[in-house]
Amino acid sequence: xxxxxxxxxxxxxxxxxxxxxxxxxxxxxxxxxxxxxxxxxxxxxxxxxxxxxxxxxxxxxxxxxxxxxxxxxxxxxxxxxxxxxxxxxxxxxxxxxxxxxxxxxxxxxxxxxxxxxxxxxxxxxxxxxxxxxxxxxxxxxxxxxxxxxxxxxxxxxxxxxxxxxxxxxxxxxxxxxxxxxxxxxxxxxxxxxxxxxxxxxxxxxxxxxxxxxxxxxxxxxxxxxxxxxxxxxxxxxxxxxxxxxxxxxxxxxxxxxxxxxxxxxxxxxxxxxxxxxxxxxxxxxxxxxxxxxxxxxxxxxxxxxxxxxxxxxxxxxxxxxxxxxxxxxxxxxxxxxxxxxxxxxxxxxxxxxxxxxxxxxxxxxxxxxxxxxxxxxxxxxxxxxxxxxxxxxxxxxxxxxxxxxxxxxxxxxxxxxxxxxxxxxxxxxxxxxxxxxxxxxxxxxxxxxxxxxxxxxxxxx
Amino acid sequence: xxxxxxxxxxxxxxxxxxxxxxxxxxxxxxxxxxxxxxxxxxxxxxxxxxxxxxxxxxxxxxxxxxxxxxxxxxxxxxxxxxxxxxxxxxxxxxxxxxxxxxxxxxxxxxxxxxxxxxxxxxxxxxxxxxxxxxxxxxxxxxxxxx
Numbered sequence: 001x002x003x004x005x006x007x008x009x010x011x012x013x014x015x016x017x018x019x020x021x022x023x024x025x026x027x028x029x030x031x032x033x034x035x036x037x038x039x040x041x042x043x044x045x046x047x048x049x050x051x052x053x054x055x056x057x058x059x060x061x062x063x064x065x066x067x068x069x070x071x072x073x074x075x076x077x078x079x080x081x082x083x084x085x086x087x088x089x090x091x092x093x094x095x096x097x098x099x100x101x102x103x104x105x106x107x108x109x110x111x112x113x114x115x116x117x118x119x120x121x122x123x124x125x126x127x128x129x130x131x132x133x134x135x136x137x138x139x140x141x142x143x144x145x146x147x148x149x150x151x152x153x154x155x156x157x158x159x160x161x162x163x164x165x166x167x168x169x170x171x172x173x174x175x176x177x178x179x180x181x182x183x184x185x186x187x188x189x190x191x192x193x194x195x196x197x198x199x200x201x202x203x204x205x206x207x208x209x210x211x212x213x214x215x216x217x218x219x220x221x222x223x224x225x226x227x228x229x230x231x232x233x234x235x236x237x238x239x240x241x242x243x244x245x246x247x248x249x250x251x252x253x254x255x256x257x258x259x260x261x262x263x264x265x266x267x268x269x270x271x272x273x274x275x276x277x278x279x280x281x282x283x284x285x286x287x288x289x290x291x292x293x294x295x296x297x298x299x300x301x302x303x304x305x306x307x308x309x310x311x312x313x314x315x316x317x318x319x320x321x322x323x324x325x326x327x328x329x330x331x332x333x334x335x336x337x338x339x340x341x342x343x344x345x346x347x348x349x350x351x352x353x354x355x356x357x358x359x360x361x362x363x364x365x366x367x368x369x370x371x372x373x374x375x376x377x378x379x380x381x382x383x384x385x386x387x388x389x390x391x392x393x394x395x396x397x398x399x400x401x402x403x404x405x406x407x408x409x410x411x412x413x414x415x416x417x418x419x420x421x422x423x424x425x426x427x428x429x430x431x432x433x434x435x436x437x438x439x440x441x442x443x444x445x446x447x448x449x450x451x452x453x454x455x456x457x458x459x460x461x
Numbered sequence: 462x463x464x465x466x467x468x469x470x471x472x473x474x475x476x477x478x479x480x481x482x483x484x485x486x487x488x489x490x491x492x493x494x495x496x497x498x499x500x501x502x503x504x505x506x507x508x509x510x511x512x513x514x515x516x517x518x519x520x521x522x523x524x525x526x527x528x529x530x531x532x533x534x535x536x537x538x539x540x541x542x543x544x545x546x547x548x549x550x551x552x553x554x555x556x557x558x559x560x561x562x563x564x565x566x567x568x569x570x571x572x573x574x575x576x577x578x579x580x581x582x583x584x585x586x587x588x589x590x591x592x593x594x595x596x597x598x599x600x601x602x603x604x605x606x607x
Contacts, residue, residue, distance in 0.1 A: 126598045135578040137592045140570060147530040154531075160516065162538045163503050233506065 017235050022416065024232035025376040026409060029383060032171050033408070036178045036387040037394040037401055043127050044395060075187035079195035086199060090210035097217060097225060106226045110157045113173060113228070118149035120176045156228065163233060170230045174380050178387035182395065189392050190437065196385060197433035204427040215425060228380040382428045389436045396444060399451065403443040407435035500549050502540045510549065513539065517555040524559060529566035532559035 066074070096105060122145050129136060152169045155161040182189065203209035218225050386408050393400035411432025419426050454460040501507030508516060520535035539556045542549045582589045590596055598604055 123604065126594065126604055130595045130598065130604065133595065135581065136574065136594050137577045138594050138597050139592075140574045140577070141594045143527065143570070147528055150528060151530045151534060155534075159519075160508060160512075161534060162501070163506065165534055165537070 020235045021232065021376050022413070024235070025230075025378055026412065028167060028171050028230060028232075029378070029386060029412065030405075030409070032174045032178070032383045033387050033390045033405060035171075035175050036182070036391040039124065039175070039179050040182055040391045040394045041398075043124075043131060071187045075185075075191035078188045079191035082192050083195045083199045086196070087203075087210065090203065090214070094210050094214050094217065097214060102223070102226065106157065109226050109228070110153055113156050114149055114153045116173055116176055117152040117169075118145060120180055121145065121148065121172070124176060124179060157226075167230060167232075170228060170380060171383070173228065174230075174383035174387060178384045178391055181384065181388045182391040186392065186395075189388065193385060193389055193433050194437060197427075197430040200427040200429040204425055212425070229377050230380060230383065231377045378428070382432075385429060386432060386436075389433065389440070393436075393440050397448065399448060400440050400443045403439040403447070404436045407439040408432045411435045498541055498545060498548060500542055500552055501538055503538075507538075510552070513542075513549070514551045514555075517542075517552045517559075521555040521559050521562075524562060529563050529570075532563035532566070535559040536563060 093105075125141070125145065128134075129141075151165075152172070155166045155169045156173070184192070203211040206212065214225065389408065390401055390404050393404040411434070412428070415426060415428050415431050418431075451460075499505060499507055500510050500513040507513075517535060517539055520531050520538075524532040524535065536543065536556060536559050539549075539552055542552045542556045543560065546553070576584070577589075577592070580589075585592070
């Protein structure tokens, strides 16, 4: 009897599985950037330079009348202040995690997410309503906003929800925070991006870096850090052994740690080990971000640092987070470990802590990780800073948007390759932000002149 | 004498499943229903059947707190339950209840919103200006970022 191998029954090649995984992480990053660009171009077309006051502008308030040198120095001071605040917040987070205040952290994160979705989302919606003069009444608006915020908090933190819903809400949170950040003054934004990239590099790679400490702490305790992490779907679930599929299903967001007590309960810590084996764990560690929302304001900034651990969204607190990637070392079922490594690559990237401005919310944002099971996790802070870069580029012209988008995606690809090469936690921000900033300035200074001249003389474009 | 012709064996799964979802587990496990499909839309990454019952019930009950979006998420999450009407007898009442609740609620909200936006001032009088969102936002200063 001849057997025919249909494409669906063929063993997926490295290209299929790796390519699919990468697409599943590049797609939401692209969607986030695209929507931020749209928001920026729609809402800022009036060019009302709205400047928000937050921690990032604490040292210097940029006005258009200052000289370039003043703006430059002011921007440096602002970004320095911002990085200092983030560092302090991260160390605070490490301290809280060390004293096992995870309940408090989770509640705080839930509260932050509610404030972001409710208040920040409400502000953006009001801007849109005013811009388009939509005749919506306040009762309907409030009802829809409350629904949106409550379901969002449930999806991200509290309850198991459809993967699509959770991923969408994470992207929405990224969009809202990124839009808010684009309201900062221009020089401060660029200085802040560069400063955060450097901070990320230091915090992840230096032995005294807070993120590294956090990750090691989480690994040693085998606990999970609550965090806002975007997790892509694992590939190749259908081709797995049924018991593996079951175990994977359980791993993927298992909220009831009960039957998985052998799995480490909540830790997102995946320890990065040598490849190929169930024993790989990726460490994802989350970045904490403090988000300060001045609109809520007023109150003093409550900086919370939330550590985000690498796991997938929402499951924290004693759940086994997505461990799909890992093949879970602790999983006693051996079936779970081996087939999950589709391509034998276990890489992890760590991204920088996300820090927000002065308000009270802290987001826990996580780095990027690539699980052995193929589920990639990317911290929300990465989404936010990439989108801030592209949003700020959109405030100048669309040409810079294209250039910065390509630069960021290239940086993401390079970081993934480095991750595969070094097999340890790497920061996801530096390469992309470096390329993005470089391309922005090159485009603005050199390419634009060229393109405009060519177009004016009807030569090209 | 020829042996009886047997039908050429086509690919056979463990259980005869009329449904299109491939059953990854040829031996029905307590996790799946006997129909061999997963109760959630996430498939093998979603919930088991027992967990599904408790989640469906919880979403249904919380939806009564003026959260029609939760009912909609409930229907979306347990879409296979709605599609295959005989497979999950325990989950089905909650999901169908959520669908009905969402339909009613969204009908009410749409009616009210459309009346408000299309009727406008002619229907409501000066109250319309006080209720519409952009005026309210201006009056309360909601768009001042700080």
